[in-house]
Amino acid sequence: MFRYLLGRFWQSLVLLLLVSVIGFAVLNLAPGGPLSQFTLTPGMTQADLDRIATQMGLNRPLPVQYLDWLGHLLRGDWGRSFRDGRPVLDIIWEHLLATLLLMGVSTAIAIFVGTCIGVLGALKRYSIFDYAATVGAMVALSIPTFWFGLIAIYIFSLRLRWLPAGNMYTIGHGSLGDYAIHLIMPSIVLALVNIAVWSRYMRTATLDVINQDFVRTARAKGLRPRRVLIRHILGNALLPMITLLGLQLPTILGGALVTETVFTWPGMGRLFLDSLGYSDYPVVMGLLMMSAVLVLVGNLAADLTVAFVDPRIRLS
């Protein structure tokens, strides 16, 4: 167990290092590099550019620049925003919670609905419901999230006027119920793709478990079907789903970016796009790195959870 944990930590660390290399490469190897923002300034001469490059340390060898950049990153110095000069990490923290809230609620919805659809599909295999769920999942995977969001806004806020079209709360209102109402549409829109993925995997996982000996034994010894379903089938089928949840994190985070844009949700995705609009590269790079770090931490957390929950790994 301890060796497993250690190995897993080590792996994540190596990945984190590689991620930082890729992030640095994206920042530096792009045409123009970090200087590209200055080249468009009127009256900028080559001599000015050279001076800025020296100031920013851009004339040093790339590996040196990388180590310097990484050192600052590790010490929590992620640079300052071009827009308002505030530390990048502070700005990201402010927007992180909104994104995590959206992702959390949406994932909870996706897990619940996806599990129900997947298990039902597996129990009633090849029924009309199973077939409809299969086709529905493939269509849901193909719908652009932002388009689904626009259609939802059109129907539920513009035509029916049931739900607000965007933002996280009504200004000057901000009660818990108000937050909840604003959360409904974006979280369901973000959940759609994950419901599709989750229900597909859940169906397969349930089918894998359902024909195993211990399920037959449980039925044979006269346990009520509901108890067999919850304890024996769900208990085992949900285990691989924890790993899946970790693997789905990049998709969920990417979907959150698009959803936040459509619903003007004040999270990381919205910040990312705003920063792109202002060519605020330190914030863009910070968010890029932060998104990868979140994914890596999420994956690690998922694997550790499985290790603790699953006695086969825990005891080995």
Place this chain on the structure above:
Amino acid sequence: MSQSELLVSTRSTQPWWRSRTVRRFARHRLAMFGLVTIIILVLACIFGPFLLPFDDLYIDLRGRFSPPFTGYHFFGTDPLGRDIAARLLMAGRVSLLVGFAAMLLSTVFGTVLGIVAGFFGGRIGTVLMRFVDAMLSFPNIFLLLAMAAFIKPSPIMITLIIAATSWMEIARIVEAEVRSLRERDFVVAARMLGLSNSHIMFRELLPNAIGPIIVAATLTVARAILLEAYVSFLGYGIQPPLPSWGNMLNGAQQYLDSAPWLAIVPGAAITLAVTSFNFIGDGLRDALDARSDML
């Protein structure tokens, strides 16, 4: 019977279009739906613009925001009075072309990297696959937008960066496939014959891993079209006046109340195209998977 005759006799004498794989694919209703839809879409995008009475760039400020089915505008007009049907078909050319090209690039790159990593294994394989893992740690859209922000957005550059962010899954699939084939008898035999590494990789291993590659490539077209739609919708992809399905949706949100068709029509086109490719991919997976024969 000599050995060469034996080899010939095991070859199927059927033409390829009557092979079991093709027949299985043809029985897959959703896949056939997808295939027919894509063929119709491609033909419409190629020939449609010549048949419509409108140019996709013709601005008619008096005819702004015509709803669908009014006058000659089948899908209505946009905020500049341009015919949406004409733009939709021209946009289809761009979006489908970007999707196909990005798929080709990422499939070739992913396949080569996967074969090399799977064949050599060991340290080379580990390093390459860790690189794949690291790339997959970034949410696709974040990486795509970050890259798009640094480049001059032209259709070719957009294709390149979409390919640059979507080759990893194919690399993983191919690597796993090659790793499982590496110790098989035909590879060992090829090694003993003294064939070069590149011959074994691309003449022996590649043809045997082609099934999963085709499936993954089909699904990659679907994803590439979606990715193009995402970046263009967010304003960092294909730039107007050149239409794409994604950038047609770019300004649609502010007119959602008064002119919902601006959003509905291009989004439906994206969904239709992407769904069709996903259906085809699913059908190919079933058709190429020899194990499904036994069911």
